[in-house]
Amino acid sequence: MNDDIILVVDDDYLVSDFLARIVLPKIGYQAVVARTGTSALEKIRQKNIALIVLDLDLPDMSGLDLLRNLVQTGYRIPTIMITGHGSEKVAVEAFRLGVQDYLGKPIDTDALIEALNRGLATTRLKREKDLLTAELHKQVSWLTTYSEIGKSVTSSLDTDEVLRRIVAAGVELTRAQEGFLALLDKSTGQLYLRAVKNIDEHFSKSIRLPVDDSLIGSVVQTGNPIRTAQIPEESLLKVSTGFLVHSLLYVPITSKDKVIGVLAVDNPTEQRSFGDEDEARLTNLADYAAVAIENAYLYEQAQQEILERKRVEQALRESEERYALAVQGANDGLWDWDLRANHIYFSPRWKSILGLADEEVGNQPDEWYNRVHMEDVERLKLDISAHMAGLTPHFENEHRILHRDGEYRWVLSRALAVREQDGVAYRMAGSLTDITDRKNAEQRLLHDAFHDTLTGLPNRALFLDRLRLAVERAKRRKDSNYAVLFLDLDRFKDINDTLGHMLGDQLLVAIGNMLAKGLRSTDTVARLGGDEFVILMEDLSDLEGALRVADWIHEKLKTPIRVMEHQVFISTSIGIVSSGLNYARPEDILRDADIAMYSAKAHGRARSEIFEPDMRVRISERLLVETELRQAIEREEFVVHYQPIVALDNRRIIGFEALVRWQHPTRGILNPVDFLYTAEETGLIIPIDRWVLRQACRQMKAWHDQYPIEPPLTISVNLSGKQISKPDLCDYIQHVIEETGLTPTCLKLEITENVIMETSLFTSEVFEKLQALGVQLQIDDFGIGYSSLSYLSQFPVNALKIDQSFVNKMSLDNSQLKIIQAIVMLAQRLDVVVVAEGVETEAQLEQLRELGCGYGQGYYVSRPLNTDNVIALLENWTLKGSHPPYRAGL
Numbered sequence: 001m002n003d004d005i006i007l008v009v010d011d012d013y014l015v016s017d018f019l020a021r022i023v024l025p026k027i028g029y030q031a032v033v034a035r036t037g038t039s040a041l042e043k044i045r046q047k048n049i050a051l052i053v054l055d056l057d058l059p060d061m062s063g064l065d066l067l068r069n070l071v072q073t074g075y076r077i078p079t080i081m082i083t084g085h086g087s088e089k090v091a092v093e094a095f096r097l098g099v100q101d102y103l104g105k106p107i108d109t110d111a112l113i114e115a116l117n118r119g120l121a122t123t124r125l126k127r128e129k130d131l132l133t134a135e136l137h138k139q140v141s142w143l144t145t146y147s148e149i150g151k152s153v154t155s156s157l158d159t160d161e162v163l164r165r166i167v168a169a170g171v172e173l174t175r176a177q178e179g180f181l182a183l184l185d186k187s188t189g190q191l192y193l194r195a196v197k198n199i200d201e202h203f204s205k206s207i208r209l210p211v212d213d214s215l216i217g218s219v220v221q222t223g224n225p226i227r228t229a230q231i232p233e234e235s236l237l238k239v240s241t242g243f244l245v246h247s248l249l250y251v252p253i254t255s256k257d258k259v260i261g262v263l264a265v266d267n268p269t270e271q272r273s274f275g276d277e278d279e280a281r282l283t284n285l286a287d288y289a290a291v292a293i294e295n296a297y298l299y300e301q302a303q304q305e306i307l308e309r310k311r312v313e314q315a316l317r318e319s320e321e322r323y324a325l326a327v328q329g330a331n332d333g334l335w336d337w338d339l340r341a342n343h344i345y346f347s348p349r350w351k352s353i354l355g356l357a358d359e360e361v362g363n364q365p366d367e368w369y370n371r372v373h374m375e376d377v378e379r380l381k382l383d384i385s386a387h388m389a390g391l392t393p394h395f396e397n398e399h400r401i402l403h404r405d406g407e408y409r410w411v412l413s414r415a416l417a418v419r420e421q422d423g424v425a426y427r428m429a430g431s432l433t434d435i436t437d438r439k440n441a442e443q444r445l446l447h448d449a450f451h452d453t454l455t456g457l458p459n460r461a462l463f464l465d466r467l468r469l470a471v472e473r474a475k476r477r478k479d480s481n482y483a484v485l486f487l488d489l490d491r492f493k494d495i496n497d498t499l500g501h502m503l504g505d506q507l508l509v510a511i512g513n514m515l516a517k518g519l520r521s522t523d524t525v526a527r528l529g530g531d532e533f534v535i536l537m538e539d540l541s542d543l544e545g546a547l548r549v550a551d552w553i554h555e556k557l558k559t560p561i562r563v564m565e566h567q568v569f570i571s572t573s574i575g576i577v578s579s580g581l582n583y584a585r586p587e588d589i590l591r592d593a594d595i596a597m598y599s600a601k602a603h604g605r606a607r608s609e610i611f612e613p614d615m616r617v618r619i620s621e622r623l624l625v626e627t628e629l630r631q632a633i634e635r636e637e638f639v640v641h642y643q644p645i646v647a648l649d650n651r652r653i654i655g656f657e658a659l660v661r662w663q664h665p666t667r668g669i670l671n672p673v674d675f676l677y678t679a680e681e682t683g684l685i686i687p688i689d690r691w692v693l694r695q696a697c698r699q700m701k702a703w704h705d706q707y708p709i710e711p712p713l714t715i716s717v718n719l720s721g722k723q724i725s726k727p728d729l730c731d732y733i734q735h736v737i738e739e740t741g742l743t744p745t746c747l748k749l750e751i752t753e754n755v756i757m758e759t760s761l762f763t764s765e766v767f768e769k770l771q772a773l774g775v776q777l778q779i780d781d782f783g784i785g786y787s788s789l790s791y792l793s794q795f796p797v798n799a800l801k802i803d804q805s806f807v808n809k810m811s812l813d814n815s816q817l818k819i820i821q822a823i824v825m826l827a828q829r830l831d832v833v834v835v836a837e838g839v840e841t842e843a844q845l846e847q848l849r850e851l852g853c854g855y856g857q858g859y860y861v862s863r864p865l866n867t868d869n870v871i872a873l874l875e876n877w878t879l880k881g882s883h884p885p886y887r888a889g890l
Helices: 013-026 037-046 063-072 088-096 109-154 159-168 199-207 214-222 276-329 348-353 377-388 436-450 460-476 492-499 501-518 544-557 586-602 615-635 676-682 685-706 729-740 753-758 760-773 789-794 804-809 814-830 842-851 867-880
Strands: 005-009 030-034 049-055 079-083 099-104 179-185 190-196 248-255 258-266 333-338 343-346 395-402 408-419 425-434 481-489 524-529 532-540 561-563 566-568 572-578 608-610 638-647 653-664 668-670 714-718 747-752 776-782 799-802 833-836
Touching: 005 013, 005 037, 013 030, 013 109, 013 436, 013 460, 030 037, 037 049, 037 063, 049 063, 049 109, 063 079, 063 088, 079 109, 099 109, 109 395, 109 436, 333 348, 348 425, 377 395, 377 408, 377 425, 408 436, 436 460, 460 481, 460 524, 460 532, 460 586, 481 544, 481 586, 492 501, 492 566, 501 524, 501 532, 501 544, 501 561, 501 566, 532 544, 544 572, 544 608, 572 586, 586 608, 586 615, 586 676, 615 653, 615 676, 615 685, 638 685, 638 714, 638 867, 653 685, 653 867, 676 685, 685 714, 685 729, 685 867, 714 776, 729 747, 729 760, 747 753, 753 776, 760 776, 789 814, 799 804, 799 814, 804 814, 814 833, 814 842
Parallel strands: 005 030, 005 049, 049 079, 079 099, 179 258, 572 608, 653 714, 714 747, 747 776, 776 799, 799 833
Antiparallel strands: 179 190, 248 258, 333 343, 333 425, 395 408, 408 425, 481 532, 481 572, 524 532, 561 566, 638 653, 653 668
16 A cells, blocks of 8 residues: 555545545555545644545535645645536636646546546655755765865875885774774884774773773873883783883874874883973874874775775666566566657557557557547647646556457556756657556446446445435425335245245346336436345326336236246335435435335235334334343243134034233233234244244143043144244254154144245245154135145145134125135145134134034134133033033133
8 A cells, every 4th residue: 555645525425435445545545534624624734645636615615715725824735626517717726726637527537546646746756856855965965074084184194105004014994983092113113003992991901901991081081191100021911013012101193183092102111201302203193193094994985985886886787687677578568759750669568468560560659649549549648748848747648549359458658758958858758558457347346336246236325326416406496306115025034045045146136127127217226235125216296106116016026036947926015205305315215215114014015105204103112122022032021822723513622722922021911913023024033933832832741641631632833934944943843842742743833825835845845844743734824825726735734724804704795705615625625624713703603614614713712811721721621521611701
């Protein structure tokens, strides 16, 4: 990631997020966003901003006001101005305030990237110029100092002679951090120099004399000579120079009034006073030593500079070799334009990028221009001319160019001009890079950023942007009405779980295609994720248009959809919101459409609901129910009630249906109608169903043991559609039977007709496994769902339960009576029994018996009973040896 930071200043979330999160990171730049001019100024003060992408219209000030503020405070940052309604006057003022590029909306991504590269090049050039200026100042200062030192030495001494004598003595000279020690052998007149890091320490170790280590340090600090005491004869030692040292006189060596070392002189054995002649002689010796030291510095430095120059020359040769090899093996095509002769050299690689042979391309500029796409050529020429004129620091342009195969390739061309002293360009050299793959990837990235990858439909981001525009149009034009339809497929998760996610994905694609093809081209169909689709309809005269589309969708989905050799039945619940509620934010519209959709599901699915404000209250209540349901499962707040089922011919109880109740801590006993829908939608129905199954089986086994009635009583338990799709269902039921000890044939599992039809393939397999366990299977609510007569023979079913809606109306509507008669006849042919639900009168019971219905349940027989009332019923039955009563109030 490049260190350059780009500041995007735009209050349009779609534009700013697209630039800061997708475009700029993709091309390697860091980005920060400011929504207002005030926050932009704050970020500029806090961060080192290399470039600004600025919208003209901001909430608190205009983009021009922001630029004026920057100019007044001394900031000069390259800026790209973006606007959807700028004028020539605005553009002139923007350029006067330092704007480098002026782009319109909608944003052309290619033009934006070119502008970014130009602006950042300006920033980098200024940064490099500042660094180079600082380095030049440093080099000039150093060279000036070095020159002065060299002049002061060479003007007072024959440098070569001193260096010759030092080298001849075999003394190794190295740089010292603190000073030099110079020894003079009087017998030979030879001066010996030794560079040391710590004079005192080195002298003590080399000479090995019992001297005070602080003496030499005192000479360096005070600049005054110091004499040592007479050294005993037995302590005399030869130093590396070969002469004996009796006593020493330390004399300071100075250069430019600064002590740079100490001269140690061997004194005569006899003591005598230190006279003027001696002082003059030693002073000359000290001066000689100082000059020698300075020349030693120069000599060593010269040697190092020679070595450095050789190293640089060698590196330059290697660099030139590497450059030659790089040009030969470069993936980029190179070009060199002689502007005086107007000839261009195109490298072989430049030509091969276009699929051309070497001899197929001449040396004229038109060989390039004539192959450029007509929409790009003028911009290419403009950018080249701008760089030649010195208006841009370098040339860079992306354009399409014709390949030999007749297709256009995207290429990136970069170059620099070579100029005369007066600034006139006489040569321009650059490269050509094939960026087709990158441009295609950018287009795919841009498309994927706003489209669903599965269906190809617009995604949430693009839909919200179009909805935002519709809201703005509705504010300006009173006749600009719109509507949003929020679709959620019913029981789609069950299809995924039973038939697999691959089929589920293909089903979503098929529904997306159906919606896109069936609506107007001005409508927007989007997929929000999962099984949720949303439709934006604009230019509506009233809400009836949206309702007609919703009815069309319901009608289309009544026909099964063929997916991967399967006929799949699916329905959808639709929530509808219109512009009549004067929304200000698109997010609020989606929220309310979602709420209306949930209301449609709560009222039976496969229907539409128009949003009303009081729906928000109901959705809040549903969320509260969901939270309390989760707590109820943990606390086991549920109880099971049992409704008797009787044989209609002798009115004998043959079993019970287990019905769950919620013993709410504050609201009392709640029936399933108060919580079953929420449990289904949230998946909480699964743990509830399984708890009921275990409790019912355990209780019925206890009643079998306590009341051995023949034939034994049965227990019917409802299974939700979500249970059918669970792969461990059969294993769980087998485990419950084994755990409770209940005879399998005494357990009857009830599944609704709709669930069977929606999961037909998976249900058939589950039914076969359950029947193998000995469990009986019943179709609940038969007759009110899909027409399933052709499927009945495929399922091992033991009983059909007639929905109570038919029983309630059979005495009033002769057609309902005929439906019941047809169901009874169908059951007899299939050799399965019939159970009628909702029997509430004696007349209904007798009619059902006469029609051949074998069994019934309902309030006329008995209301659902708690455990204690069932026990009282069974006690009375077994004690009296008679049939139990079957009226309400038992």
